[in-house]
Amino acid sequence: MELLTLESLKTAARNFCSELSVTQIHNLYGVTDGKAVGTYVESTFNQYLSSRYEYTLGSAALGIDFPRLEVDLKVTSIKQPQSSCPFRNASQKVYGLGYNLLIFAYEKIDDHSSLTANLKCQNVVFVTKERTGDYQTTYGIKEIIRRNGNKDDVIAFLEERNFPLDEIGREALAARILQSPPEIGYLTISNALQWRLQYSRVIQVSTAGTTTGIENLLV
Structure with a gap:
């Protein structure tokens, strides 16, 4: 077969x-x-x-x-x-599922x-x-980078969007974003015990x- x-x-x-x-x-x-x-x-x-x-x-x-x-x-x-999927980590909203x-x-x-x-x-x-990834999140990140934003700008953006991360997690994700910017995602992903897609x-x-x-x- x-x-x-x-x-x-x-x-x-x-x-x-x-x-x-x-x-x-x-x-x-x-x-x-x-x-x-x-x-x-x-x-x-x-x-x-x-x-x-x-x-x-x-x-x-x-x-x-x-x-x-x-x-x-x-x-x-x-x-x-729409549907749901298991939550693995907060970076899924940025880099995809x-x-x-x-x-x-x-x-x-x-x-x-x-x-x-x-x-x-x-x-x-x-x-x-x-x-x-999540459209509004990835689009916002692209705009920050386009305007020559720095790590503090990305951290502030993640805070505004209520990313399910602590301070250390936000700093680590912001550093990764600046080093490896994501593609634009086209899902809408809502925070919950599971992701709502x-x-x-x-x-x-x-x-x-x-x-x-x-x-x-x-x-």
């Missing part, structure tokens, strides 16, 4: 979502729980992949869905495209005559790990197709 690669994962995601968009699903009729819909899509996608490719299936211990490819799958409603994202954004439509649900995939977006901007950017590291696989 063929080994799953990044390119074949993208192709499979595109083809799977095209098929999913025309499938009537009895089990999801009337279901409003986004987590239940996401679990169904993830499980069905893994069945689709496992019949075609050889790959290592992710687990809670590994943390992401496709560990060898460094890709995590996120399934979300287009009405409110540490892995690539594959985002399925669907619109769920219930057919009351057939008692089935349809999941229309509106967007299938691949985001490289370098682009998974919001995808509206990255979906919009992916549709334009002009930003390196962000692809809409349906365009």
